[in-house]
Amino acid sequence: xxLPAANNRAASAHxxxxxxxxxxPPLAAERVSLPHAAGRMLREPVSAPEDQxxxxxxxxxxxxxxxxxxxxxxxxxxxIRAGDWKPRxxxxxxxxxxxxxxALPGDGxxxxxxxxxxREGEFVSFSRRDSERNIRFRGEDAHTRQILVEPGIxxxxxxxxxxxxxxxxxxxxxxxxxxxxxxxxxxxVPPEETPQSGQIRDSNSxxxxxxxxxxxxxxxxxxxxxxxxxxxxxxxxxARESDLILVSGGASVGEHDxxxxxxEQIGFTIHISKTTARPGKPLIVAQHxxxxxxxxxxxxxxxFVCLNLYVRAALDAFVGRPVASAFQTGVLLTELHADGxxxxxxxxxxxxxxxxxxxxTPLRWxxxxxxxxxxxxxxLIRVPVSAERLERSGWVEFISTEISS
Amino acid sequence: xxLPAANNRAASAHxxxxxxxxxxPPLAAERVSLPHAAGRMLREPVSAPEDQxxxxxxxxxxxxxxxxxxxxxxxxxxxIRAGDWKPRxxxxxxxxxxxxxxALPGDGxxxxxxxxxxREGEFVSFSRRDSERNIRFRGEDAHTRQILVEPGIxxxxxxxxxxxxxxxxxxxxxxxxxxxxxxxxxxxVPPEETPQSGQIRDSNSxxxxxxxxxxxxxxxxxxxxxxxxxxxxxxxxxARESDLILVSGGASVGEHDxxxxxxEQIGFTIHISKTTARPGKPLIVAQHxxxxxxxxxxxxxxxFVCLNLYVRAALDAFVGRPVASAFQTGVLLTELHADGxxxxxxxxxxxxxxxxxxxxTPLRWxxxxxxxxxxxxxxLIRVPVSAERLERSGWVEFISTEISS
Numbered sequence: 046x047x048l049p050a051a052n053n054r055a056a057s058a059h060x061x062x063x064x065x066x067x068x069x070p071p072l073a074a075e076r077v078s079l080p081h082a083a084g085r086m087l088r089e090p091v092s093a094p095e096d097q098x099x100x101x102x103x104x105x106x107x108x109x110x111x112x113x114x115x116x117x118x119x120x121x122x123x124x125i126r127a128g129d130w131k132p133r134x135x136x137x138x139x140x141x142x143x144x145x146x147x148a149l150p151g152d153g154x155x156x157x158x159x160x161x162x163x164r165e166g167e168f169v170s171f172s173r174r175d176s177e178r179n180i181r182f183r184g185e186d187a188h189t190r191q192i193l194v195e196p197g198i199x200x201x202x203x204x205x206x207x208x209x210x211x212x213x214x215x216x217x218x219x220x221x222x223x224x225x226x227x228x229x230x231x232x233x234v235p236p237e238e239t240p241q242s243g244q245i246r247d248s249n250s251x252x253x254x255x256x257x258x259x260x261x262x263x264x265x266x267x268x269x270x271x272x273x274x275x276x277x278x279x280x281x282x283x284a285r286e287s288d289l290i291l292v293s294g295g296a297s298v299g300e301h302d303x304x305x306x307x308x309e310q311i312g313f314t315i316h317i318s319k320t321t322a323r324p325g326k327p328l329i330v331a332q333h334x335x336x337x338x339x340x341x342x343x344x345x346x347x348x349f350v351c352l353n354l355y356v357r358a359a360l361d362a363f364v365g366r367p368v369a370s371a372f373q374t375g376v377l378l379t380e381l382h383a384d385g386x387x388x389x390x391x392x393x394x395x396x397x398x399x400x401x402x403x404x405x406t407p408l409r410w411x412x413x414x415x416x417x418x419x420x421x422x423x424x425l426i427r428v429p430v431s432a433e434r435l436e437r438s439g440w441v442e443f444i445s446t447e448i449s450s
Numbered sequence: 451x452x453l454p455a456a457n458n459r460a461a462s463a464h465x466x467x468x469x470x471x472x473x474x475p476p477l478a479a480e481r482v483s484l485p486h487a488a489g490r491m492l493r494e495p496v497s498a499p500e501d502q503x504x505x506x507x508x509x510x511x512x513x514x515x516x517x518x519x520x521x522x523x524x525x526x527x528x529x530i531r532a533g534d535w536k537p538r539x540x541x542x543x544x545x546x547x548x549x550x551x552x553a554l555p556g557d558g559x560x561x562x563x564x565x566x567x568x569r570e571g572e573f574v575s576f577s578r579r580d581s582e583r584n585i586r587f588r589g590e591d592a593h594t595r596q597i598l599v600e601p602g603i604x605x606x607x608x609x610x611x612x613x614x615x616x617x618x619x620x621x622x623x624x625x626x627x628x629x630x631x632x633x634x635x636x637x638x639v640p641p642e643e644t645p646q647s648g649q650i651r652d653s654n655s656x657x658x659x660x661x662x663x664x665x666x667x668x669x670x671x672x673x674x675x676x677x678x679x680x681x682x683x684x685x686x687x688x689a690r691e692s693d694l695i696l697v698s699g700g701a702s703v704g705e706h707d708x709x710x711x712x713x714e715q716i717g718f719t720i721h722i723s724k725t726t727a728r729p730g731k732p733l734i735v736a737q738h739x740x741x742x743x744x745x746x747x748x749x750x751x752x753x754f755v756c757l758n759l760y761v762r763a764a765l766d767a768f769v770g771r772p773v774a775s776a777f778q779t780g781v782l783l784t785e786l787h788a789d790g791x792x793x794x795x796x797x798x799x800x801x802x803x804x805x806x807x808x809x810x811t812p813l814r815w816x817x818x819x820x821x822x823x824x825x826x827x828x829x830l831i832r833v834p835v836s837a838e839r840l841e842r843s844g845w846v847e848f849i850s851t852e853i854s855s
Contacts, residue, residue: 079641083660097822100648126676128637130648146637146748148648186822194825202664203754203824203851206657209641210650210750232533232551236484236614243505243535243553245615252611255488259607271531343551345615349608374806401779401808401845417502417591419608420599440806446608 058322058389058427061330062358068316068332069362072222072288076215079208082200084261085218086365091194093211096184101149102127105179107158108140108169109149112178118170125150140169149180156180199366222288222363224264226253227280229292229303230343231271249293249341249348256352259448260360264291276307284311289359290338293348294327304329304340313338321430323388325351346410349419350391353446372427372442375403381435383428396424396445405443423447463727463794463832466735467763473721473737474767477627477693481620484613487605489666490623491770496599498616501589506554507532510584512563513545513574514554517583523575530555545574554585561585604771627693627768629669631658632685634697634708635748636676654698654746654753661757664853665765669696681712689716694764695743698753699732709734709745718743726835728793730756751815754824755796758851777832777847780808786840788833801829801850810848828852 056064074088103109103125110119119140125131127146134151135141141150149156156179157171187193193207200208200218208216233247234240250266257264265283269276284290292304305315313331320328324347329340337359341351358371375396383390393408405426408418427442428435435441461469479493508514508530515524524545530536532551539556540546546555554561561584562576592598598612605613605623613621638652639645655671662669670688674681689695697709710720718736725733729752734745742764746756763776780801788795798813810831813823832847833840840846 079656080659080663083663098650099645126637127635128648130646146635146650193822198826201828201851202657202660202757203827205660206653206750206754207822207824209656210653212641212644212651214642230532230551232531236617237619239617240504241535243533245503245551246617248611248615251484251614252607254485255607255610258485258488345611349611352607373803376806398778398808401781403803403806403808417598417612419612421603422608423606446606 055319055321055326056317058320058354058391061317061320061322061328061355064316064330065337065355065358066362068330069289069337069359070335071365072220072363074217075220076217079205079214079216082205082208082216082218083202085200085216085221087194087196087198087200087204087216088219088365089196089217090192091208091211091213091216092190092192093187095189097186097188097193097211098181098183101152101183102181103143103145103147103149103156103179104181105156105158106145107143107156107179108162108171109135109143109154109156110140111135111137112153112155114138118168121164121167121169123150142169154178154180197365197367219364221260221262222360223286224257224262224289224291225280225283225287226250226257226264226266226291227276227293228253228266228268229271229276229294233268235268248345249343252345252348253291253293253352256356260364262360271303273303273307273310276303277310280307281311284336288336288363289356290336291356292329292338292340294340294343308338308340321388322354323386323390325354325391326388328355330355346393346419349393349422349446350425353425353444354391357448372444373403374440375405375424375443377426377435377437377439377441378404378406380437381407381426381428381441383432383435385431385433386428387431389430390428391425391444392428393418393422394424394426394443395421396443403443405441460724460726460731461722463725463759463796466722466725466727466733466760469721469735470742470760470763471767473735474694474742474764475740476770477625477768479622480625481622484610484619484621487610487613487621487623488607490605490621490626492599492601492603492605492609492621493624493770494601494622495597496613496616496618496621497595497597498592500594502591502593502598502616503586503588506557506588507586508548508550508552508554508561508584509586510561510563511550512548512561512584513567513576514540514548514559514561515545516540516542517558517560519543523573526569526572526574528555547574559583559585602770602772624769626665626667627765628691629662629667629694629696630685630688630692631655631662631669631671631696632681632698633658633671633673634676634681634699638673640673653750654748657750657753658696658698658757661761665769667765676708678708678712678715681708682715685712686716689741693741693768694761695741696761697734697743697745699745699748713738713743713745726793727755727759728791728795730759730796731793733760735760751798751824754798754827754851755830758830758849759796762853777849778808779845780810780829780848782831782840782842782844782846783809783811785842786812786831786833786846788837788840790836790838791833792836794835795833796830796849797833798823798827799829799831799848800826801848808848810846 124142125147161173236246308331313333317330331338395406410418529547530552566578641651713736718738722735732747736743800811815823
């Protein structure tokens with residue numbers, strides 16, 4: 046890709062996404078235990094080490110008898126509980142009491158359900174006996190070495206259960222990126238403090254942490270004064286251990302220049318320094334070897350949009366998740382007044398399924414600092430350049446901000 | 451509701467869901483820190499403690515001048531960084547250098563962007579000056595005491611950022627249910643062990659843990675031998691501290707009776723002991739005061755279905771999440787051969803959005819122990835009683851097994 050020269054011109058959202066996917070390398074693989082594998086991307090095929098099920102199992106509580114045995118009454122010669130292993134050759138007129146999950150004692154058998162059986166001492170007879178065998182046969186689900194899970198899928202609860210069932214207790218998955226987050230700015234105070242005149246609470250550290258938590262990434266978070274020497278020291282000591290660096294722009298001396306100089310000083314090349322999209326015009330995307338850094342505009346909604354568009358694309362690329370389908374289409378439930386803005390806009394909205402169709406309700410939004418729309422936004426509608434009005438019931442493009450594994 | 455008498459007749463999935471919603475009480479509220487509030491249900495309205503923003507802030511880097519000042523050249527009399535508080539009455543011909551986020555020094559001002567300014571020593575002149583004021587005014591987003599977030603919504607990353615911005619750092623949220631999970635059965639061995647003849651690996655403990663992890667619930671998990679005295683001891687000592695008890699059925703002496711007796715012995719009333727739905731026929735739903743217990747059939751796919759249908763409804767009820775929309779409609783991408791089964795069936799499938807429409811691909815599925823469909827299932831299709839074939843391109847009901855906050 047021809048990188049747009051930094052400072053030269055603003056990049057479109059599409060160009061930023063394309064660049065991000067190119068410069069974020071898929072991370073190495075590691076083995077983790079099943080409890081830590083939730084949501085991670087599998088990097089190896091997982092196969093069955095033995096037939097599944099590994100032996101013929103009864104699927105009901107009942108009595109095993111020979112399939113060819115037409116006796117009216119059977120002598121119960123043994124009892125098999127699940128976990129038992131008692132192979133034997135059943136003779137005509139013999140039955141074995143067997144529990145659900147129990148291993149059948151041999152071949153050519155059928156299990157008659159307990160509900161259809163009448164027990165008298167050591168004998169049993171059946172009120173009803175059809176052709177149903179009530180057996181889960183060896184290898185019915187999968188054969189030895191059959192691949193059960195292909196690489197490249199996220200490990201959901203059901204998949205993890207499958208891995209446990211075949212003894213894959215240390216699956217090979219993509220590493221999670223190590224993320225460093227710096228909140229800069231002399232005007233921000235921790236959210237538990239009361240801001241003085243001219244100050245505001247730092248909300249972006251909370252937003253970034255919760256955003257990354259969806260990937261189970263715990264970032265290293267620092268709140269640094271907008272002092273280039275202090276910030277540089279903080280950054281240099283932590284950046285070495287990071288794959289992804291996020292700097293939430295403080296603003297006291299020109300947030301944009303501050304982050305830019307900071308990143309350049311520690312060796313990053315600035316690929317993008319502004320976008321044509323809103324909110325989030327003063328976005329920085331920088332690279333240093335395998336490390337990628339974002340300078341995020343300080344305003345909360347801009348932060349939210351940049352995280353869900355660009356940083357999400359970076360995380361997807363790092364962990365090797367397909368990103369092709371990030372944008373969806375849906376129907377507008379109410380008109381959207383875009384007022385012909387000259388910049389492509391990502392508009393906070395609520396989406397949901399209604400009668401099988403994705404629907405969108407745009408939220409009230411005034412400025413890029415407007416946090417109130419964040420109370421309920423779970424989507425961003427893409428409003429094209431110069432659109433005056435998007436009509437009710439019309440189709441729009443959107444991206445869901447709900448991340449599930 | 452008239453509870454179906456246990457043992458009397460099997461309950462439909464619909465009846466089970468209705469009962470579960472009735473017997474699971476919404477749990478009490480508690481205050482938790484923002485990092486622990488992700489995904490939790492908010493139980494109080496959150497309002498702005500002061501106007502948002504709390505003072506007029508510059509939205510750009512630039513120079514503040516009087517709106518009514520038509521001078522060609524201005525003397526720069528001060529510099530305001532974000533975090534500064536320097537009120538002053540600007541005189542005609544005066545400008546103040548101001549950074550993004552900086553507090554305007556007074557009223558009736560405009561900020562001209564730095565890009566349009568030319569600095570010469572202590573003076574500045576503008577190459578371009580339009581009517582744009584570039585100010586986020588005090589109270590533009592919200593006024594003091596205005597409610598920003600209503601109770602009853604899940605705390606997503608954006609909402610958490612909003613809470614931080616107004617200093618709500620210990621939000622009131624619904625408690626999470628304390629869950630006890632017992633895996634019983636003499637045939638199961640931990641997944642890291644090699645099963646002997648007649649044994650299988652315990653996959654349900656992994657499935658249950660990963661399922662609950664989606665709600666950030668960490669269950670107490672015990673693997674107990676199918677010995678009534680041992681299981682009862684384990685259950686009694688832990689049940690006191692639990693709101694929800696899940697027993698994954700072992701099968702060695704009749705899994706169903708085992709769990710049933712166990713629950714009855716410690717004081718539970720059995721409301722439901724089987725369902726007409728498949729997989730998951732031998733489901734137990736029991737209640738003891740505010741505690742609810744499920745006996746889950748041991749087979750993995752039955753487990754998956756019962757967790758995603760019934761246990762999920764219980765969790766939603768406990769935390770006060772609306773459950774109305776759990777079932778969605780979607781379009782089948784391939785024919786589904788249901789073979790006229792007499793029981794309502796929940797069929798593993800993959801769902802996704804295609805051109806704005808929810809689409810479903812049914813997965814290969816042979817028996818209730820068939821784990822292979824779990825590798826990629828993220829939905830369950832409801833197949834009505836006696837349906838022979840669901841046609842391609844036809845509409846079906848489904849439930850997504852993807853949980854997002």
